[in-house]
Structure formats: structure tokens, C-alpha cells
Amino acid sequence: MKVTLESSDGQVFTVDKEVAELSVIIKEMLVIEQANQDHPIPLLNVGAVELAKVIEYCEHHRNDPTIDDDEDYDSRKKPIEMDDWDKQFTIVNKEMMFELILAANSMQVKPLLHLGCRYAADIVKRMSPTEIRDLFQIDDDFTPEEQDKIEWEKQWTKL
Amino acid sequence: SKLYFGQTHRLHFNHSVASSDSDNNKLKMNHSPIHIPELVEGIGEYLEQVDLARCAQVCKSWQEVFSPVLYRDFGNRVYRDFGNRMTLWSGVQRFSCHIRSLIVVVSDFPTQAQLGPECRYLTKLALKPPPDAYQPLLWCTRLRDVIDCNPSINAFQIHLNNRFDQTLFREQNILRRMPALKELVIVNDHYPDTTNPESNGVFEAILECGPRLESLRYHIFADGLASEDPSTNINNDALPLWPRLSSLDIDDVDGRGMVLLKRCPNLKQFKTSADYFCYRLDDYRALQPVSQHFISGDGDFSLLEHLELSCLQDPWASHALDDLLQIRNRSSNLKTLKLNIWSISTTMIDILTTRHGTFLEKLDLNVSEGISTHNLGLLLTKCRQLIHMKVYVRNGEAGLQELDEFSPWICIDLQSFHLKFRSRSIDDLMDMMTSFFGVTGFNHVTAESVACISPERFWIQIGALKNLRALHLDTEPKTPPFTKALSIEHKDIEHLCGLRRLLKLVIPLDQEFISNDVKENLQLRRPHLQINHTHR
Incomplete structure (x- = not known):
């Protein structure tokens, strides 16, 4: 069975139902709107470019076992397995990847969300606050006194 | 906390956004996952504390979103530098409302004032009172205050230490002070337990809180000498069963170990991994009560999913193990089996494959x-x-x-x-x-x-x-x-x-x-x- 999805900029995509159902939101929508499947499902926060990528991801992972989200955070902390395909998939520019994380979040595609978070974590890992500020173009809004205080408060992390 | 269409919450940042389309390395600030607290938490899962601390230093908004993740597990590793000791708890009170898991291994336990009044949401407390702690009584009193302020503690872990045990377990009765306790770990890694175990009150305290527990790990280097075993004075029938306990990990199936095992009708995970130090020549005999317990029908083996047995170095142990794995007239749900044994007999293979072959997913043989x-x-x-x-x-x-x-x-x-x-x-x-x-x-x-x-x-x-x-x-x-x-x-x-x-x-x-x-x-x-x- 096929379902149609509409991106925020009006582009329509037709995908297999089981592929679309990797998105928790779409799965719930399909249950609610069972009778009304002629209309495409509107995705107000997801642009066509991102939606195409999300669908590409779901197509590849359609047969994966679902992630159990009820597990406690200790077990979530262990790194998820990335296969070759996933690694290739994340070779895009940062902006695109961040857009994808937002899309995965608004559509609730859990495995893609985890993949994206890991990608984002890899970027900021080992970066100094100054480098992060530079990358995200953030102004330092701490006073020098506050910075000193934070430095003092954070000492335990360096033990 | 699910986010639905159009409801995506984004934090608003006050900083200006310079638009520089030519520079691909820079990101447009209004479109980044860093804006959504749920995602920050997700990103935080993959970051070490040092990285989290750096992120919290970026700006005020980042400090707001990263601090809860950073302080969630507040623990200090082995910490010996006396000069810095005072700074260890410095500034914690400002963020202590985020602490869920607290690990204390230092000689001075923080006072309530050092931790701050907002430290009230702990779910996990892990302690290793160092032998060189200079004021054991003060240490224990401060600990008791923290426990009393945190009724939500459900996991408690402690390394025994001769100087603290009696005060904590017998006099202050700390286990009774934790109403939500579900997971208990008691470890003794200093010395074999040769003192009279009855005097420190640890075992009695466990028996008392047992019915509330879901998981218990009890490793005390017991030397298994019957004369010092308090279980000889315990009337098994008078004790209630602990139907909630699903995971039991004991270092030796001595008298105390058997008392604990007999309390648990619904075990899903059972580990006994005697350490090298309590290696006993007759340890095959130690396993016999266990197999008898399961075979006699007192213990229900059919719920067991995880079985870990080690230090059965005596060739005779395999006979007891054969019996144990038989589980007469019961179906098996065993998924994980870890054995550290002398050898594997053909009988055992036969039992393993016919009785447990259906569900076994993990097999670890040493x-x-x-x-x-x-x-x-x-x-x-x-x-x-x-x-x-x-x-x-x-x-x-x-x-x-x-x-x-x-x-x-x-x-x-x-x-x-x-x-x-x-x-x-x-x-x-x-x-x-x-x-x-x-x-x-x-x-x-x-x-x-x-x-x-x-x-x-x-x-x-x-x-x-x-x-x-x-x-x-x-x-x-x-x-x-x-x-x-x-x-x-x-x-x-x-x-x-x-x-x-x-x-x-x-x-x-x-x-x-x-x-x-x-x-x-x-x-x-x-x-x-x-x-x-x-x-x-």
C-alpha cells in the first residue's frame, strides 16, 4: 500500500506505507485518518529536499528492528551501530544534516534522530567554547566574572 | 514528550545572526537542532562530561540547556588531591537540582549546604567511603541527611568499609530511610569478610528491605565458614518471599547466599561468580544446594532468562551443574548462559541443547x-x-x-x-x-x-x-x-x-x-x- 506525503513547499512524494511508518507521527496519522487517505499528508515543517533524504533513509532501514525507547538511558548511551550506508548517508554538509535532524524530530523518525544526534555530537566534541561560538555564530554573553565562575564550577569535570 | 506538527518549540536566542552565505563553514543560527531541548539531550547522550562542560560555557542559553545533562550524573572519580578538595563541591549548589545520580568516593562527604537545598531529586546514590576518611561519624551523618532529603532514591550502591558499616546499617538504618529503593548493590572489595557479620547489621538490613527490591548484588568475599555464617540462626520459613526480585547476583552460594536465593520465586537473572579469593576446594558442594533448590520445585526456573555461573573449577562441579540445568518438568526461557567451568561433558551438551536450545541467544563458555x-x-x-x-x-x-x-x-x-x-x-x-x-x-x-x-x-x-x-x-x-x-x-x-x-x-x-x-x-x-x- 502506498501513501502520499506533501512537503512544506508543496512537493508530493509517494512511498510504501511500511516505509512511511518509520515516522511515528505518520503512523499515528494513518491510524486516525484511515478513511481519508486520498489526500497527501502535509508535513508543515519539512522541506522537499529534507523529505527526500528522510525517505531515502527510511527506504534503506525499512526492515530494521524498531528501537525500544522505553529502555533506561544507561542502555541508550551505548553507541548505536552505524553501517557503511549510514556513514555514507551522513556525508553531507552540516546545514543539511541539521535540517535533517529537525525533520527527523518533527516526523519522529527515531533511528534517524539518534544518527543525527550522534553526528552533531561528533562535531562539537573536543571543540573549545570559542570554536563552537565561531561555528554557530553565537555571541559570548557571559561577563568575564561569570566566565571565571563557570571555569571554577566546572573543575570537577576535569578530575 | 513528543513534538507534533507546528508545535516544535524552539528557544529564542538573543544573539545577532550574521548572514554570510559565502562562508559554508558557518551555520545559520535560526536553523539548528541546538534550539530544541529534547535534541540537546539527545546530543548530550553522545558527549563526555568534559565536552558537555565546554558546551555549557558557550553562552547563557547553552548553559541552560546543557547543564541538566552535565549534572545528571554528578560523580567524582578517584580523587586524592587534598589541595583541590574544597573546590570539588564548589558551585554545585547552583545546579544541584539537576543531579539524578550522585557518586561519592572522597574522604569528605558534602554537607547539605555544599550540595544545596535543591538537591532533592536523586534516584541513584553510589558510595565508596575511603578507608582514610578522617571522621567516619560525620561522613555517615551527612550521608543520612542527603538520604532523608531524597526519598526518590531507587538505586543504592555501597562498598563496605569496616569503619562505616555498623554506623550506617545498624545505627542509622540507611536502607529503611530509602522508601523507593529497588536496586541494591553491596560490595566488599577490601578484604575477605572475616569479622563477625552479625555485628555490622548489613545482612539483617538486606533481609528487612528485601521485599521491596527488584535487583540485588551482594558480593562480600564470604569465606563460607559455617561458624561465622549468620544464616545458621535464620529460620527460612519465617521470612517472607520477595516476589519482586528478578535479578540476583551473589559472589558465593554459602549459607547467606542460599537464604537470599530461597527468597526469590520469580528470578529472571541469576549470577554467582565467586572471585578467585574465595576459591574453595570443595566449591562443587557449594553448587549442590542451588541445584537442589531448583530441582525440588521450590525455585521456579522457568522464568530464568540469564544464568551466569563461574568458579566451578572442580571437575565434580559439572555434575551439580548437570542437575541444575535439567530443570525437571519445566519449560526453559533461558536466553543467556555464561559458564566458567572446568570442562563440558557430553551430558551437559545434551541437556543444554534439548532443554534450552530453543531460546538460547548468548552463550559464553570459559x-x-x-x-x-x-x-x-x-x-x-x-x-x-x-x-x-x-x-x-x-x-x-x-x-x-x-x-x-x-x-x-x-x-x-x-x-x-x-x-x-x-x-x-x-x-x-x-x-x-x-x-x-x-x-x-x-x-x-x-x-x-x-x-x-x-x-x-x-x-x-x-x-x-x-x-x-x-x-x-x-x-x-x-x-x-x-x-x-x-x-x-x-x-x-x-x-x-x-x-x-x-x-x-x-x-x-x-x-x-x-x-x-x-x-x-x-x-x-x-x-x-x-x-x-x-x-x-
Whole structure:
């Protein structure tokens, strides 16, 4: 069975139902709107470019076992397995990847969300606050006194 | 907390956004996952505390979103620098409302004032009072205050320490002060428990809070001497059952261990892993009460999913184990079995495959005496659900037997396979390797007989395990015959590259085993394959 999805900029995509159902939101929508499947499902926060990528991801992972989200955070902390395909998939520019994380979040595609978070974590890992500020173009809004205080408060992390 | 369409919450940042489309390295600030607290938490899962601390230093908004993740697990590792001791708790009070898990190993326990009044949401408390703590009584009193302020604590972990135990367990009754307690860990890693255990009140405290517990780990280096065993004074029938307890981990099945085991009718996980220090010559006898308990019908084995038994070094122990694994007239749900034993008898293999073969997913065998290829083959072909298998043969003498019948290799789900040998003789090893992989490689090569498989075919056999995700080949350091005989040549790479799911390869990375040339080639062909060195 096929379902149609509409991106925020009006582009329509037709995908297999089981592929679309990797998105928790779409799965719930399909249950609610069972009778009304002629209309495409509107995705107000997801642009066509991102939606195409999300669908590409779901197509590849359609047969994966679902992630159990009820597990406690200790077990979530262990790194998820990335296969070759996933690694290739994340070779895009940062902006695109961040857009994808937002899309995965608004559509609730859990495995893609985890993949994206890991990608984002890899970027900021080992970066100094100054480098992060530079990358995200953030102004330092701490006073020098506050910075000193934070430095003092954070000492335990360096033990 | 799910986010629905149009409801995506984004934090608003006050900083200006410079638009520089020409610079691709810079990101447009209004479109980044850093705006959504749920995602920050997700990103935080993959960051170390040092990284989290740096992120919290970026700006005020980042401090707001990263601090809860940073302070969630507030613990200090081994900490000895006296000069810095005062700064350890400095500034914590500002963020202590975020602390969920608190670990204290330092000599001075923080006062309520140091932790701040907002430290009220702890769920986990782990303690290791150091032997050099200068004021045990003060330490204990401060701890009690923290416990009283945090009724939500559900996991408590403590390392016993002669100077604290009596105050904490008998006088202050700390376990009773934790109404939500579900997971309890009591470990003694200082010395064998030779003091009279009745005096410190630890065991009594456990018995009292038992009915509330879901998981208990009790490792006390008991020396098992009956005269000092408080369980001799305990009337088993007078104690209530603990139906909630599903996971029990005890270091020895002495009298105390048996009292605990008999309380648990609904065990899902049972571990007993006596440490080397409490190794006793007659430990096979120690296992007998356990098997009797399960066989007699008092214990319900049918819920058990995880069984871990070790330190059964006496050959006689395997008889008790045979009994234990029988579970007469009961169905088995055993998924994980870890055994550290002297040897595996054919009876045991038989019991394992017929009684538990249906559900077994993880098998971890650590045996002293050689293990017969026939037996391993039987395990691998009859336990159809196996996902992980780890075999460590300590003496490495392969008890080779002729295989009289061949079953096709059917553990198609096998994802990780770990084989470790300590062998002095290359012949032994090669016989073992070739025969073993001869059996396991059968999913594609069905017509071969074991005798035909030569060492050169080793990588071909490996190449047939199409679902393999991790391959770990190990041997004692400096056994060149192994590395030479199984070395990876250019022609072997083909077989390795055919394993599409292989993500991790752990091999001896010396020139004898794999030349730089071959390694480079392999890495070129499979850029994402992680290759690690076995011995450090």
C-alpha cells in the first residue's frame, strides 16, 4: 500500500506505507485518518529536499528492528551501530544534516534522530567554547566574572 | 514528550545572526537542532562530561540547556588531591537540582549546604567511603541527611568499609530511610569478610528491605565458614518471599547466599561468580544446594532468562551443574548462559541443547580443559537462536573426535563470534580451528568433510559466515606459529570483503600476521571496517 506525503513547499512524494511508518507521527496519522487517505499528508515543517533524504533513509532501514525507547538511558548511551550506508548517508554538509535532524524530530523518525544526534555530537566534541561560538555564530554573553565562575564550577569535570 | 506538527518549540536566542552565505563553514543560527531541548539531550547522550562542560560555557542559553545533562550524573572519580578538595563541591549548589545520580568516593562527604537545598531529586546514590576518611561519624551523618532529603532514591550502591558499616546499617538504618529503593548493590572489595557479620547489621538490613527490591548484588568475599555464617540462626520459613526480585547476583552460594536465593520465586537473572579469593576446594558442594533448590520445585526456573555461573573449577562441579540445568518438568526461557567451568561433558551438551536450545541467544563458555569439536558443533547446530557466542579455552587441548554425522550450519543469526585460545602447540590449535570452522562454515559448504579442510581454507570458512558482524581472533602474545599459519594474504582479503556486515575485526596486528601492504589494501576496500589490535 502506498501513501502520499506533501512537503512544506508543496512537493508530493509517494512511498510504501511500511516505509512511511518509520515516522511515528505518520503512523499515528494513518491510524486516525484511515478513511481519508486520498489526500497527501502535509508535513508543515519539512522541506522537499529534507523529505527526500528522510525517505531515502527510511527506504534503506525499512526492515530494521524498531528501537525500544522505553529502555533506561544507561542502555541508550551505548553507541548505536552505524553501517557503511549510514556513514555514507551522513556525508553531507552540516546545514543539511541539521535540517535533517529537525525533520527527523518533527516526523519522529527515531533511528534517524539518534544518527543525527550522534553526528552533531561528533562535531562539537573536543571543540573549545570559542570554536563552537565561531561555528554557530553565537555571541559570548557571559561577563568575564561569570566566565571565571563557570571555569571554577566546572573543575570537577576535569578530575 | 513528543513534538507534533507546528508545535516544535524552539528557544529564542538573543544573539545577532550574521548572514554570510559565502562562508559554508558557518551555520545559520535560526536553523539548528541546538534550539530544541529534547535534541540537546539527545546530543548530550553522545558527549563526555568534559565536552558537555565546554558546551555549557558557550553562552547563557547553552548553559541552560546543557547543564541538566552535565549534572545528571554528578560523580567524582578517584580523587586524592587534598589541595583541590574544597573546590570539588564548589558551585554545585547552583545546579544541584539537576543531579539524578550522585557518586561519592572522597574522604569528605558534602554537607547539605555544599550540595544545596535543591538537591532533592536523586534516584541513584553510589558510595565508596575511603578507608582514610578522617571522621567516619560525620561522613555517615551527612550521608543520612542527603538520604532523608531524597526519598526518590531507587538505586543504592555501597562498598563496605569496616569503619562505616555498623554506623550506617545498624545505627542509622540507611536502607529503611530509602522508601523507593529497588536496586541494591553491596560490595566488599577490601578484604575477605572475616569479622563477625552479625555485628555490622548489613545482612539483617538486606533481609528487612528485601521485599521491596527488584535487583540485588551482594558480593562480600564470604569465606563460607559455617561458624561465622549468620544464616545458621535464620529460620527460612519465617521470612517472607520477595516476589519482586528478578535479578540476583551473589559472589558465593554459602549459607547467606542460599537464604537470599530461597527468597526469590520469580528470578529472571541469576549470577554467582565467586572471585578467585574465595576459591574453595570443595566449591562443587557449594553448587549442590542451588541445584537442589531448583530441582525440588521450590525455585521456579522457568522464568530464568540469564544464568551466569563461574568458579566451578572442580571437575565434580559439572555434575551439580548437570542437575541444575535439567530443570525437571519445566519449560526453559533461558536466553543467556555464561559458564566458567572446568570442562563440558557430553551430558551437559545434551541437556543444554534439548532443554534450552530453543531460546538460547548468548552463550559464553570459559573452560579449563579442552572442549571437543563434536560438542561445539552440536551446540552450534542445535541452538538455532544463537546470536553471540564466545569460547575461551584455557588449556587449548582440542579433544578431537570424528564427526559421525553432519548437520548444516543453521545459526544464521550469529552476529558476533569470539574465539580465544591459549595454546602452546600449533598442531592442537590448527586442528581445533579447522575442525571447528569446518562445522560452522556449513551453511554454504555442505558437501565438504572436515578432514578435507586445510589451514589454507580458514579464511574461506570465515567468508561463509555471511552475517558476521565482529570477528575477534586471539591468542597468547608471541606465539608466532599461530600468526604465521593463519596470516592474512592478499588472496584472503576477498573473503573478508565478502562479509558485508562485518564492522569490526580484532586481529594480531603484527607483520607476521598481516603485512602493512595487505592491511592498506583491506582498508582501501572496506574503509569503514574497524581493525583493532589484539594484544596491547
